[in-house]
Amino acid sequence: MGYTVLVVDDSETIRGVLAKAFGMAKLPMDGIIQARDGLEAIEVLRETWVDIVLTDINMPRMGGEELVLAMKADPAFADIPVAVVSTEGSQTRVDGLRRAGIAGYLRKPCRPEEIRELLHQVLGDWK
Amino acid sequence: MNEEMKQAMEIVSIRILEDAAFLFVEPSEVAARPGPDWKAAGAELRWTGPREGTMRVWAEPSLLPVLSANMLGIEEDDPAAASAGPDALREILNMVVGNCLTEAWGPGPVFHLSVPADADPGLLAGDAEEGFWVLAEERPVLFRCGGTS
Numbered sequence A: 001m002g003y004t005v006l007v008v009d010d011s012e013t014i015r016g017v018l019a020k021a022f023g024m025a026k027l028p029m030d031g032i033i034q035a036r037d038g039l040e041a042i043e044v045l046r047e048t049w050v051d052i053v054l055t056d057i058n059m060p061r062m063g064g065e066e067l068v069l070a071m072k073a074d075p076a077f078a079d080i081p082v083a084v085v086s087t088e089g090s091q092t093r094v095d096g097l098r099r100a101g102i103a104g105y106l107r108k109p110c111r112p113e114e115i116r117e118l119l120h121q122v123l124g125d126w127k
Numbered sequence B: 001m002n003e004e005m006k007q008a009m010e011i012v013s014i015r016i017l018e019d020a021a022f023l024f025v026e027p028s029e030v031a032a033r034p035g036p037d038w039k040a041a042g043a044e045l046r047w048t049g050p051r052e053g054t055m056r057v058w059a060e061p062s063l064l065p066v067l068s069a070n071m072l073g074i075e076e077d078d079p080a081a082a083s084a085g086p087d088a089l090r091e092i093l094n095m096v097v098g099n100c101l102t103e104a105w106g107p108g109p110v111f112h113l114s115v116p117a118d119a120d121p122g123l124l125a126g127d128a129e130e131g132f133w134v135l136a137e138e139r140p141v142l143f144r145c146g147g148t149s
Helices: A012-024 A038-047 A064-073 A091-100 A112-123 B003-021 B061-072 B079-105 B121-130
Strands: A003-008 A029-035 A052-055 A082-086 A104-107 B025-027 B041-048 B053-059 B132-136 B139-146
Touching (some): A052 A112, A082 A112, A104 A112, B003 B053, B003 B132, B041 B079, B053 B121, B061 B079, B061 B139, B121 B139
Parallel strands (some): A003 A052
Antiparallel strands (some): B132 B139
16 A cells, blocks of 8 residues: 655646656655645645645745645644645745644755655655 | 845756756857847746845757756657646746745745746847856756846
């Protein structure tokens, strides 16, 4: 049994890069679901169980910070780990996201082994 | 252009093109730059916060499928590479700006970045005069940062 990952990024290229990285990292995967912004991600979460959410910050309609806050405020989603993968380099913002409850943070551009390490850090031992 | 941002852009733009898109990149000699009739693909991103500004990137259109193919790990002639090219250019700009802001101003300030968008072709001529040129896989790429207060 593998993981189901929700990747939230408005860039189709980055969604593809992350999906490819999961394959290169040899993660046990059941599925990779993609959403283009926070609102789409919330719709997915209402319909589908996911093990982890990887989200960008800077997106149209609903950005990553709003998505994190919305998830942590909703008992149905509050326990789903969220990791941020973003170009953002502000430690002030990252600290704020950590206080809001994110489980990990990775800065773009990132290598497949860094993504594997992030998922290992968040999810623990592979299923 | 603010000197800190200019220096950051010249360092970070090359690093991002190399690290994110696996391109061979070198600063461009004046003689290698295209003429005024250059038809480039462009993207633009604005930021606000303690300092405000805009950065644009312009690239030879034939470079876009190379960018996306390298980032996605697919062949350049894959139809997906052609369709993802403009998005790949916008994402490269997003990474350059995000990393430049930290390089220039450190990890403390919080900036708000716009969603990258296609650039107005009418701005290319002015950017060509003042921007930073590189050659990526021997094709011209131009970065221009402006308005930083």
